[in-house]
Amino acid sequence: MLYRPYGKTGIEMSIFTFGAMRITFNESKTLRADWSDKEANAVATIKRALELGINHIDTARGYDNSERLVGVAMRELGREKFILTTKAMADLSYDETSKSIEESLRQMGIDRIDILDLHGINTFDTLKNSLGKNGSLRAAIEAQKKGLVSHIGFSSHAGPDVIIAGMETGYFSAISILYWWTNQRNSAAIQKARDMDIGILILSAAEKGGLLFKPTDSLLKACAPFSPLALTHKWLFERGVTTIAIGASNPGEFDAHLPALQNNATLTTEESLALESWTNKEIEKLGKDRCAICYKCMPCPEGVNIPEILRLRNLCQTFDMIEFGIMRYNLLEHADDWFPGNKADKCTRCGKCEPLCPSGLGIPDLISQTHSLLLSQPKSRLWK
Ligand code: SF4
Ligand code: SF4
Incomplete structure (x- = not known):
């Protein structure tokens, strides 16, 4: 595994993060007798992440029972081995955010969240409301003063204008955003984060980035002999992102991502040519359209x-x-x-x-x- 500084936080973070949204299960629809197998799968998946050198887990209050399962794993594997990020919805009020933070701590059985993301700053209105007197940011800052939260970031599915405005407020040490080879719209936000020394986590590169964990035959052919997933991960690492979230649902789902660690997570000349061929194929096929x-x-x-x-x-x-x-x-x-x-x-x-x-x-x-x-x-x- 390779590690990078997460902006100015002082945290050395693995360049892959374990995204804990897919180890979950719906407790109300799952027989109690089946819980232990599902909990064991969650722990085994996090254990596999740890074995690979992944030291960062990204979860959220809204990811079903993810926080509880992360808590089970923390008790088995050791809290001190992980950097934990969780999220509170950015559009909550001050009181609701304080309660959300308390509940996250309770669910995970921990006394401090390393990074609290205000979740879903997707519009200027949400940004403005989160910064208001009764907004989520004030509660996050108070939790930070009490030692319950170490760093505050935000997650966003927006384009660069909203993300840059969020970073320019100066309140945030980290961002979790959408940015992929197949959608480079947020390039300016990435550059801004680098200029401001803000930690950058990339969400859903494999799934929303193009279901790249199960590439089509024609995509495989265009990238041959390389894996489209590894190529695009390396491309992201070369753009200066700190870490890419892998949303594995079981221990085996990390494997497809690992070739991206080769060659110090940088593209070889041949791999750069394969990405160029990806673009050339689009130009050839689509022409002026x-x-x-x-x-x-x-x-x-x-x-x-x-x-x-x-x-x-x-x-x-x-x-x-x-x-x-x-x-x-x-x-x-x-x-x-x-x-x-x-x-x-x-x-x-x-x-x-x-x-x-x-x-x-x-x-x-x-x-x-x-x-x-x-x-x-x-x-x-x-x-x-
Ligand atoms: S349709 Fe034209 S203007 Fe709109 S995004 Fe595509 S290239 Fe740009
Ligand atoms: S032509 Fe259609 S897509 Fe283009 S601006 Fe008008 S309504 Fe929108």
Whole structure:
């Protein structure tokens, strides 16, 4: 394992984090007799993380019984071996946040949270409210003064404007954000975090980054002989991110990520060429219809999430990533500000977006085709 300083916190963090959202089970729907097996799986998964040198666990109050299971593992494996991050929803009031922190401590059976993230600063409104007199930040700072929390960060599914505004408040030591090879929209936020020496955790690189733990044949071919997951992880490490969360649900699910540690987690010349070939394949396949995901066409008056829809189109048309496309497309309109915007059938062909597109794309036609390709049953987010 390799380790990097987590911004200015003084913490040396493993470049992989164990994301504890998938070791959970629904206690009300699980027979009590089956709990011990599930708890044993959670402990075994965290033990495997520890064996690999992973020293950071990322959980949240909202991840079902994740905190309780992390607590079980802490008692078995040793609290002192881990840096623990948990989250309290950013839109809670002062009182609610204080209670959330107390409950996190109780569930995990610990007396201090290393990093408390205000969870879901996805909009300017949430940021503003969290900073207010009755907001979540004041409760987090008070918990910090009492020694219950060491560092305060925030998580966000937003684009760079909201994330940069959050960092510029000066209150936060760490961010947990979405940034992947397949969606580089947050490059400016990454650069800002590096400039401000703020710790950077990347969420869901394998899943929302493209279901890269089960790549399509055409993606495998484009990246051959390398693993798309390892290539894209290495690309992230080279961009200066501190750590990438691996949401393993059992001890075996770490293995696919491990090739990214080779060569000091940096891309070899051959691997850089393989990533270049990924881009070239898109250009070759999509020609003048390739969306550059520049966001210059936004906002759409009907709230259509044009860049996200065309990003999915790029991946589906080039690499047959239909399963991924369906998973993401049908989450639109069902995930609030965690994945905002409307589907393409809300387009009224008002004509506003096309003149703004530097690539001259025929946006209404392209998004309408993508709608026909990907429309399926509505999806919903797993966790808050
Ligand atoms: S043409 Fe459609 S997608 Fe473009 S701005 Fe108008 S409503 Fe939005
Ligand atoms: S402006 Fe054009 S290239 Fe940029 S995101 Fe919108 S559709 Fe894509």
